[in-house]
Amino acid sequence: MWQWLRPSPRTLRFWQLGVLVAFFLFWHVMTAPGLVPHFLFAKENDAAFFLGEPVKIFSRIWQWFVVKRDIYPHLWITLVETVLAFAIGTAAGLLTGMWLALSPMAAAILDPYIKAFNSMPRIILAPIFAVWFGLGIASKVALGFTLVFFIVFFNVYQGVKEVSPTVLANARMLGAGQRQLLRHVYLPSAMSWVFSSLHTSVGLAFVGAVVGEYLGSAKGVGYLIHQAEMVFDINTVMAGILVLTAFALVLDWAVGLVERRLMKWQPRSGETEKL
């Protein structure tokens, strides 16, 4: 039996799943009222009150997705906000990064301001954006944008700066004009940097959307969590967090999928095949 279950690359998924199951089991045993004599909290029901119960959390999620089907509009809104913030932030970061990397004078002039904006704790802007753009989608997109933009920007800037001078000289000798250099040398070279940043920035776009909703909105998963928190419904809060986590994983996986397609020219270690 142990021969089969010993941790190995083959049983990796099994063990990963095992950790998850063990976590929820532990959670359940420690919080279910009356199951184990309470030793940390003053009253028997306190653990469930503060930490939630996995069974109730999953039944909540079941209610949302299958029985009442009332989470879809919220999920949709959060998704739209995330994707918009991600797309606009990435595009703007890409363009600005390219521009500043290729015109050193503009970069020198704007340098202190970019540093200032980047070091500013931008979550603070959420209430201001709510005032400027209202409680709808726009204010969340704006918040996500400020988070995504700088990550992509810095990576593109670095990527363009680090283009191999030989590859650049070679392309020029082959007859590439300014625009062709941009399209065929700078952009592909920056892309490897961009993709390493996209995993971080898709997560941040999500943070922007949810925090924005949390601070003021009438729709979205962040709003659901906020509502539940107001009435101390910890199970719904936890259910919301679980849904968000799963959602973020899916987004990250989607970015990885695009990355593997576009970056197939990159060397990967161990590309041999055992025959």
Next chain:
Amino acid sequence: MTPALDLDGITCTFVSREDRSQRYTAVADVTLKVAPGEFVSVVGPTGCGKSTLLNVAAGLLDPSRGSVRVFGEPLAGINRRAGYMFQSEALMPWRTALQNVTAGLEFRGVPLEEARRQAEAWLRRVGLGGFGDRYPHQLSGGMRKRTALAQTLVLDPDIILMDEPFSALDVQTRQLMENELLEIWAGGAGASDGRRTGGAGSRKAVLFITHDLDEAIALSDRVVVLSAGPASRPIGEFVIDLPRPRDVAEVRVTPRFIDLHKAIWYVLREEVLKGYQQQKRAA
């Protein structure tokens, strides 16, 4: 006859970016002519400014003083009639071997179908017929060099500039590549697609930079010896009258080759030692 490449009194002085008073003169007052169809090698100790000279000829670097003429025309900007084979990796890693070879044609507005047809012909010619869809990192060093050769030659340049193109290769691969280069050069590189015919007339002028004297003699019509840096300048010029076609491995053991090698090495040796001493002092 108008030289294909005419470097006249070239001086290149680099100024340190941090400290304007720190100057380094790489080459000083270099005059070098390459006739159409002529294969000229420049040898010299390491760090003597050979690559600087080549970059000037390519139009990638503006000389501090002196002028460059290409087939009689003063050079401004990139040298459009020259192809450049770099010492280090210059292939675009995000393009396959075939796409790398078509790149120059694409930049020049050749329709994609036509570009692909020519590129495939050239890949076959350098022995990479079945490797067009590989990315550079999937090719060996020698294959990458061949791709680079095809990339340069597919544009049918009148002048080929080569900066120690085979220095990173092992000895066997290197000799193969040198023979291939000579064969392509002698055949008139454009002949494959019928655009150019005839013998010497379609030969390309080659300016070949190397620190390997054997390689220089085996390949060239003329060898120019550069002095040790700073302020390198030509200190000797030797006409290589070995008969062609040559096999770079076989020609090395002929008496005439050994004589030439001795004569050139006599001039070069002192410079190599000088360059070595300077580098030791700097370190």
